[in-house]
Amino acid sequence: MQTLNLLLEQLSTAYLGGIPVDRVATVVAVLMSYAMAHLFRLIPAKHPYTKHMFSILATAFLFGAVQEQTVGLTHLTAGSLGLYLIMLALESSHLMPYVVFVLAMLHMSYSQIQRQLSESSGQVVFDYTGAQMIFVIKVTSLAFCISDGKKDAVELSEYQKRNVIEGVPSLTEYLGYVFFFPGFAVGPAFEMATYRRMICFEGTPFVWARLNIRAYKTLLVGLFWMVVYVLYGNKYTFTYMVTPSFAQLGFVHKAVYLCLSGMVTRAAYYTAWKMSEGACALAGLGYDGIDENGELRWTDISNVHIMSVEFGSSIKELIDSWNIGTNTWLRHHVYLRIATPGKGSSFKATVLTFLVSAWWHGFYPGYYLTFFLGSLASNAARTLRRALHRPVVEAAAVHGPWVKRAYDIAGWMMAMYTLDFVAVPFMVLEFMPSLQAWQNNYFVLPVGLVLVYVLFNVVRIGRFIPTSNSPDAKRSGGKISLKQA
Structure with a gap:
């Protein structure tokens, strides 16, 4: 045509x-x-x-x-x-x-x-x-x-x-x-x-009416993000971060631009995924009957949970809510078929799953930079959460709820900046331009990851943080291993 x-x-x-x-x-x-x-x-x-x-x-x-x-x-x-x-x-x-x-x-x-x-x-x-x-x-x-x-x-x-x-x-x-x-x-x-x-299944008029509402609400979400992308797609781009003019900006300006570029880039994915999800729901995909309260039972077919991505307070929450179909496939048909049952996390299975994910995406160097740095960032975030959340934040929160709120806000800001920094090579694609873009952002995340590694593995600062009764905290001991990533 x-x-x-x-x-x-x-x-x-x-x-x-x-x-x-x-x-x-x-x-x-x-x-x-x-x-x-x-x-x-x-x-x-x-x-x-x-x-x-x-x-x-x-x-x-x-x-x-x-x-x-x-x-x-x-x-x-x-x-x-x-x-x-x-x-x-x-x-x-x-x-x-x-x-x-x-x-x-x-x-x-x-x-x-x-x-x-x-x-x-x-x-x-x-x-x-x-x-x-x-x-x-x-x-x-x-x-x-x-x-x-x-x-x-x-x-x-x-x-x-x-x-x-x-x-x-x-x-x-x-x-x-x-x-x-x-x-x-x-x-x-x-x-x-x-x-x-x-x-x-044969749908009743009641069921189809409910599916219509679900489908077209999802379509509206997709159309909203399409408008965002059309309005700002040429204004906020990761490729601009490679240019000398971006390098002249101040740190705060760069950080804001980085995060806005990330949101606008995600808008293109939200548009495609949500519009397609709505059409699938309209056809009846995911419908699994009606429960005792008259509500639709639903097999979640969504590829993204937007609110959890945009407002999640941890890297894990962001990752779990993004490209869900691929994550589900990697977990159930790659990782769990390699890992030894009952043995917990498997290093071999983790590495092979990482390689399959990279292979599935393609062969641009930027993909591999993103996945490598992302795995290190995820591991470091897990270490910080174990070291700070239960033994420090929860203990201090009894003196005022503002402590937990402040922790969540700080976690959200760090998670979003980390996500967008990690995503730069995924969109820039080529190796040297990706490194240039990271350099123009002062290598903030790699430096931060090295700092976390030194503090928790070399200095072992975890010894000076009050311990908690949490099994995770005891097991972690405030240590991070680069091999775990």
């Missing part, structure tokens, strides 16, 4: 601040999926084949025609068919999910390298790797869930029991799942069991 994209390019130039046309086309496709979701849920549950085919054809239209991603659609179709044949051939083997995992990741790596080469040569092309990243999560999760169906129930976690799949699904159901139209391009990712629950 070249004519449509020419119109979108004119619209972007005139009214949207020059946002890349592929992003505008993605927003248009997601908005169109709302209308399609209304049609999708009119199909009776007794006709699952029709629902699967509707989803497949809708994705072919939205992704292939509206977004002009015919190359990407071809890649993902070929990849999905090839991996399906592998699932059938190796269904009885315990190696099946690992073979699917490696092949899916390698195929995605090829696409990411091609994208990176085209961008480095200055070519402007529509990028389909975002959709392929969602595809990889879904197809590898399915492979593990099928493998779980061959195991004894006592070997499975509660999450695995809820999402286990007995045998390879039919080709039509499989394609309906991986090509589910509202979340195909930007997510959210979800398990096959969640998809099946959506396909199998």
Whole structure:
């Protein structure tokens, strides 16, 4: 639909601040999926084949025609068919999910390298790797869930029991799942069991009315953040931090600019994720019945909890609330399948999960700088919290609630600054410009992390902090190990 994209390019130039046309086309496709979701849920549950085919054809239209991603659609179709044949051939083997995992990741790596080469040569092309990243999560999760169906129930976690799949699904159901139209391009990712629950239920007028409210409220949230991004996307950018003019600013000005750039950058993700989430909810994805109080039971399909990201008081809360679908996949289908049961945190599993996460994102050096510094920052934040929160803050809070409030405000400011500082290379992408941007921000976070390490490992300042009865505090002893990151 070249004519449509020419119109979108004119619209972007005139009214949207020059946002890349592929992003505008993605927003248009997601908005169109709302209308399609209304049609999708009119199909009776007794006709699952029709629902699967509707989803497949809708994705072919939205992704292939509206977004002009015919190359990407071809890649993902070929990849999905090839991996399906592998699932059938190796269904009885315990190696099946690992073979699917490696092949899916390698195929995605090829696409990411091609994208990176085209961008480095200055070519402007529509990028389909975002959709392929969602595809990889879904197809590898399915492979593990099928493998779980061959195991004894006592070997499975509660999450695995809820999402286990007995045998390879039919080709039509499989394609309906991986090509589910509202979340195909930007997510959210979800398990096959969640998809099946959506396909199998018949909604009542009451339920659909409640789902309409939920879906369109979520859409409004996405539209709000789209306005934020359109208004300020060109004013606050991480790439500006590489420039000499930014280097001339004072520390406070730089810190404020850094945090505003982080919020505006996140606005683009909020827009895509929330608009897509609303369309998925409109189709019935995530609905899990009505409880005894007449309220909807809901499997959380959200990829981000915005309030927890923007106002969380700790790095852990921010991380847990961001890119939730990927975090869930990494936890349940990578980390917990490597870690030894009953042994607590596993260093090997942590490192391998970190490597898989980096591999999944791509090969720009900035990604690896972000993940490396982020892991160190998360570990340091955990050490500070164990050393200060229970033995100091909670003890002082009995003398006045303002102590806890002040601690939470300070934690929020530190968490947000840390998040935005860590995110700089993720958006700048290249190695030396990323280091330049950090240098222009005085390497505040790396210096702070070194200071925490020296204080708690060399000086062992934890010995002078009042201890608490908390098992965590006793176990930590105020120490931080760089190896733990």
